[in-house]
Amino acid sequence: MNAQKPRPKYYDLNLAHLPAAGLLSIFHRVSGALLFFPILPGLLYMLHLGLGSDEGYARVAAFAAHPVVKLAFLGIVWLYAHHFFAGIRYLLLDVHVGIAKAPSRSSAIAVFVLGVVATLLIGWRLW
Amino acid sequence: MAPVVTRYMKSPVGAHYGLGDWLLQRLTAIVMLAYTLAFGACVLMHAPSSYADWKTIFAGGFVRVGTMLFFISLLYHAWIGMRDILMDYVHATGLRLALEMAVALALLFYLVWSASILWGR
Numbered sequence: 015m016n017a018q019k020p021r022p023k024y025y026d027l028n029l030a031h032l033p034a035a036g037l038l039s040i041f042h043r044v045s046g047a048l049l050f051f052p053i054l055p056g057l058l059y060m061l062h063l064g065l066g067s068d069e070g071y072a073r074v075a076a077f078a079a080h081p082v083v084k085l086a087f088l089g090i091v092w093l094y095a096h097h098f099f100a101g102i103r104y105l106l107l108d109v110h111v112g113i114a115k116a117p118s119r120s121s122a123i124a125v126f127v128l129g130v131v132a133t134l135l136i137g138w139r140l141w
Numbered sequence: 142m143a144p145v146v147t148r149y150m151k152s153p154v155g156a157h158y159g160l161g162d163w164l165l166q167r168l169t170a171i172v173m174l175a176y177t178l179a180f181g182a183c184v185l186m187h188a189p190s191s192y193a194d195w196k197t198i199f200a201g202g203f204v205r206v207g208t209m210l211f212f213i214s215l216l217y218h219a220w221i222g223m224r225d226i227l228m229d230y231v232h233a234t235g236l237r238l239a240l241e242m243a244v245a246l247a248l249l250f251y252l253v254w255s256a257s258i259l260w261g262r
Contacts, residue, residue: 047226050219050244058251062258064192065199071192098177101170108167139185 034122042100045093053090088137095136096129166221169214176211205259212255216248 063070
């Protein structure tokens with residue numbers, strides 16, 4: 015009997031070595047997981063307080079006015095925007111739009127750019 | 142002519158519930174996409190700046206139902222996504238089951254919570 019050869023393993027965990035579409039994919043996962051926890055319960059709690067009573071709203075407003083919190087909000091907006099645009103890209107890929115190598119690469123880069131641009135626009139509008 | 146023998150063959154690729162979830166992940170994404178654009182445009186156009194403003198926005202039945210639909214989509218979408226992540230990275234069955242239960246319970250809790258936020262008062 016021939017001995018089982020060990021399967022070759024290739025784990026290149028350096029994100030910088032991933033092609034743009036691969037980087038987009040892992041960011042889609044990470045942003046999705048972070049949106050589920052801790053962002054979703056956090057925002058639900060703020061909605062709960064903010065819609066619950068006048069003083070609750072005042073507490074949320076005071077909290078949200080803090081510069082560090084504003085910066086954190088911008089981070090949340092970026093995660094949401096990135097997940098949003100990456101999701102649209104996946105929906106288009108599902109119906110075979112831009113599925114070839116070159117356009118899928120440029121659309122992945124476009125998603126990164128759009129996510130940042132949308133975040134900056136919303137940030138500019140909020141300040 | 143040789144008789145045609147047909148034999149029942151069990152499908153080798155599982156229960157197929159994956160396909161339904163895959164489709165629902167997309168459908169819920171489209172619901173959230175529409176809500177995000179509509180709600181985002183409303184809030185960015187004339188920014189609500191007081192408790193009364195926010196109260197007025199969420200007093201409308203249309204906004205309440207739309208927001209609830211958004212939350213339901215979000216929670217189902219999050220369930221599929223988190224389940225996929227857990228299936229990919231947590232290989233110990235017991236631990237994965239426990240984590241999946243925790244996610245499902247959290248999501249059910251958020252479902253009731255969001256309904257009570259929108260209609261409770």
